[in-house]
Structures are given as C-alpha cells and as structure tokens.
Amino acid sequence: MKADAAQYQSVVQRDKDGNPVNNLTIDTCNLRDEQNMGIHLQGLAMKTDTQGQYKRIGEVYGFPISIISERTYTDGKETVQNRFVVEGNYKYKYNNGFIAMSDTHAACMNLVNALEKIPGIIEQYEERTAKLKADVPQLEAIVAKQWGKEDELKQLKSDLAALDRKITAELTPKKEDLDGVENKQVNTVDAPAADTKKSMVAEPTIRYQPTSTESRPAIRFTGL
Numbered sequence: 001m002k003a004d005a006a007q008y009q010s011v012v013q014r015d016k017d018g019n020p021v022n023n024l025t026i027d028t029c030n031l032r033d034e035q036n037m038g039i040h041l042q043g044l045a046m047k048t049d050t051q052g053q054y055k056r057i058g059e060v061y062g063f064p065i066s067i068i069s070e071r072t073y074t075d076g077k078e079t080v081q082n083r084f085v086v087e088g089n090y091k092y093k094y095n096n097g098f099i100a101m102s103d104t105h106a107a108c109m110n111l112v113n114a115l116e117k118i119p120g121i122i123e124q125y126e127e128r129t130a131k132l133k134a135d136v137p138q139l140e141a142i143v144a145k146q147w148g149k150e151d152e153l154k155q156l157k158s159d160l161a162a163l164d165r166k167i168t169a170e171l172t173p174k175k176e177d178l179d180g181v182e183n184k185q186v187n188t189v190d191a192p193a194a195d196t197k198k199s200m201v202a203e204p205t206i207r208y209q210p211t212s213t214e215s216r217p218a219i220r221f222t223g224l
Contacts, residue, residue: 001125004063004088005118011061012115020112024065026058038104045082045099054085060111063088068097086114092121 013021022034029040044057044067054066064087069080083097094113100106 001088001090001118001122004090004092004115005122007088008061008063008115008118020116022060022108022112024058024060024108024111026065027056029058034108035104038107041084041099041107042101042104045084045101048082049080050082054087054091057084060086061115063115065111066091084111086111092118 013023015021024037025032026037026040029037031037031040048055048067048069050067050069052069052071054068056064057067058065066085066087067082068085069082072079072081081098083093084099085091085093085097092114094110094117099110
C-alpha cells in the first residue's frame with residue numbers, strides 16, 4: 001500500500017485548493033469530459049454483468065479500473081449490482097465501490113477518491129499493528145508460563161476415570177445374579193417320575209371268579 005501511495009503521489013495533479021484533478025479515461029468512451037464519462041460510468045453500473053469476474057474498463061493516474069458484478073436477492077428476486085475498484089497492489093474502492101447515480105462529477109471522482117484514501121488506510125493498519133506488537137510480549141509470557149492448575153487437572157481426570165469404572169461395574173449384571181435366574185427357571189419345572197409307564201398308563205387287572213356253570217372273569221381297572 002505504501003508503494004501504491006508513493007506512485008499516486010508522484011503523478012497526481014491538484015488544483016489551487018489542493019484537490020486532486022480528475023485524470024480518468026474509460027476504454028469504451030471516446031469523450032473525456034466529466035459529464036459524458038460520468039453518464040458512461042452510470043450506464044456501466046446499470047447494464048454490465050461480469051458474472052462475478054473483475055473486468056477492466058479504464059484507468060486513472062496509471063492505475064487500472066475494474067468493474068465487478070455481484071448478484072443479490074431482494075424479496076426473492078435476483079438483482080445484479082456493480083462495484084468499481086482501482087487496482088494496485090491491492091484493490092481500492094470509495095463508497096464501497098458504488099458510484100453516484102445522480103451526479104456525473106461525483107461518479108468520476110469516485111475513482112480518484114479511492115486512491116486518495118490510501119494514506120488513511122495505511123495509517124489505520126499501522127495503528128492496529130502497533131497495538132498488536134505491544135501485546136506480543138505479554139502473550140508470549142502467557143504462552144511460556146506453566147499452568148498452575150496442571151496437577152489439579154490430572155487429579156480430576158484420574159477421579160473421572162475411577163468414577164467411570166465404578167459406574168460401569170454397577171451397571172454390569174453380576175455372575176451370581178445370572179446364575180440365580182437360571183437356577184430359578186430350572187426349579188420351576190418338575191421332573192417326571194422314573195416309572196412313567198406305571199403312573200401314566202391305565203392297565204387292566206383280571207380276577208377270575210368261577211361259578212357252577214361257567215367261569216366269568218371280573219375285570220377291574222385301576223387308574224392313576
């Protein structure tokens with residue numbers, strides 16, 4: 001940025017009040033007066049679609065000027081808005097890259113003003129850098145310092161691991177409990193008697209009672 005600022009200061013032209021003189025040229029505009037160039041820029045802002053790519057449109061004080069189209073959505077409708085930047089080692093813009101649509105002079109000066117802002121941008125970055133550098137020794141000391149809670153943290157981790165093992169042990173069914181369930185299930189079933197044939201099958205018992213004329217067998221059944 002300092003190199004860009006130095007290059008701009010070496011070529012900028014100023015009026016008697018110290019204001020920069022417009023030195024804009026537009027590739028697609030043959031007229032050099034501010035009114036026509038301003039109208040041309042406004043037309044580019046309304047009609048150009050670069051599909052998200054930077055496209056050169058001219059230059060100011062030897063710095064290329066580019067336009068980029070960005071898509072936005074308003075109330076569910078897609079629209080295209082264009083921003084203008086001046087390119088050096090970085091891309092600089094004024095009013096966030098939007099040119100004035102009602103003032104042709106302001107539209108043209110937008111690009112010169114982008115270069116005029118460079119010294120102020122450099123100053124802001126230098127202030128931020130100075131604050132960060134002032135914090136470096138303190139941050140380095142914090143990083144190098146051993147944390148006083150390290151031993152306490154190790155003990156907490158050990159206690160946590162012991163608690164986890166205890167919880168796991170409590171939730172795991174014990175072997176004797178499993179055996180008791182199995183034994184109880186077995187004990188609910190009665191084993192059959194050894195002599196199943198005698199206890200479960202009805203067999204006839206025959207007793208003979210002879211009479212004078214004939215002998216008729218008496219049949220008696222014994223059951224379970």
